[in-house]
Amino acid sequence: MSGIGVIATIRVLPGKEAEFEGVFAELAPAVRANEPGNSYYKLFRTADAGVYKVLECYDDEAAIAAHRASDHFRTLGAKLGPCLAGAPEIESMPAV
Amino acid sequence: MSGIGVIATIRVLPGKEAEFEGVFAELAPAVRANEPGNSYYKLFRTADAGVYKVLECYDDEAAIAAHRASDHFRTLGAKLGPCLAGAPEIESMPAV
Numbered sequence: 001m002s003g004i005g006v007i008a009t010i011r012v013l014p015g016k017e018a019e020f021e022g023v024f025a026e027l028a029p030a031v032r033a034n035e036p037g038n039s040y041y042k043l044f045r046t047a048d049a050g051v052y053k054v055l056e057c058y059d060d061e062a063a064i065a066a067h068r069a070s071d072h073f074r075t076l077g078a079k080l081g082p083c084l085a086g087a088p089e090i091e092s093m094p095a096v
Numbered sequence: 097m098s099g100i101g102v103i104a105t106i107r108v109l110p111g112k113e114a115e116f117e118g119v120f121a122e123l124a125p126a127v128r129a130n131e132p133g134n135s136y137y138k139l140f141r142t143a144d145a146g147v148y149k150v151l152e153c154y155d156d157e158a159a160i161a162a163h164r165a166s167d168h169f170r171t172l173g174a175k176l177g178p179c180l181a182g183a184p185e186i187e188s189m190p191a192v
Contacts, residue, residue, distance in 0.1 A: 005140040005151055007103065021192050040136060042153065044101040044189035053189060055101055055151045057138065093140035093149060096117050 003039065003095035004064060006056035008088045014050060016083040023079045030072035037063025050085065057095070064092075099135065099191035100160060102152040104184045110146060112179040119175045126168035133159025146181065153191070160188075 012020045024043050031041040040057040058064045067073055108116045120139050127137040136153040154160045163169055 003138070005138065005149070007149070007151070024192065040138075040151075042099070042101065042136075043192040045192050046187070046189050052192065053101070053103070055103070055136070055153070057151070091142070093142050096120065096139040096141050096148065 002059065004058050004060065005093045005095060006054070006058070006064070007091045007093075008054040008056065009046075009091075010052045010054065010088045011085040012050045012052065012083050013085050017050060020052070020080060020083040023076055023083070027072065027076040027080070030076065031067065031070075034070065034072060035063065035067055037066055098155065100154050100156065101189045101191060102150070102154070102160070103187045103189075104150040104152065105142075105187075106148045106150065106184045107181040108146045108148065108179050109181050113146060116148070116176060116179040119172055119179070123168060123172040123176070126172065127163065127166075130168060131159065131163055131166065133162055 010020075021043075028041055028043060031038055037059040038056070039059065040055060042055050044053050044055065045051075046053055058067065106116075117139075124137055124139060127134055133155040134152070135155065136151060138151050140149050140151065141147075142149055154163065
């Protein structure tokens with residue numbers, strides 16, 4: 001099976017959780033609606049306070065590049081930035 | 097958004113990777129075809145030799161229980177067992 005999975009671990013500043021979740025609620029449907037090379041994009045709250053994980057899947061590296069270059073990701077990503085405690089940690093994994 | 101995400105980290109014994117992947121190639125479509133409460137179930141190979149992650153999503157705890165109790169999971173899980181270097185590590189996370 002083809003594809004590339006991504007687990008993005010995101011640490012949010014204390015008190016910024018609601019703002020982060022609100023922006024992400026705009027971002028996730030924009031990704032699914034506008035990126036034909038994306039097949040999964042969903043946000044989860046981990047057991048650690050302020051730590052989230054996004055589970056993602058793309059058809060190929062070109063689809064990941066298209067995601068990062070998209071207007072919605074750049075516009076909404078700029079709104080997410082002030083909520084973050086640091087750069088997201090990205091794990092990429094080929095599908096089996 | 098509702099749902100429960102799962103990241104299952106699975107360590108496979110050296111030399112058992114092909115057998116593991118072969119059984120999983122039966123398991124994944126069986127999960128998607130037979131579990132109405134499952135919305136995602138996909139296997140990925142991590143950068144660490146012999147370490148895989150399954151990204152999963154279920155509607156609720158009842159759907160996770162149904163997954164674990166399913167005939168396909170129990171039958172194919174029994175075939176996976178001899179391939180594993182230890183018990184899978186399971187991280188469950190509520191969807192945001």
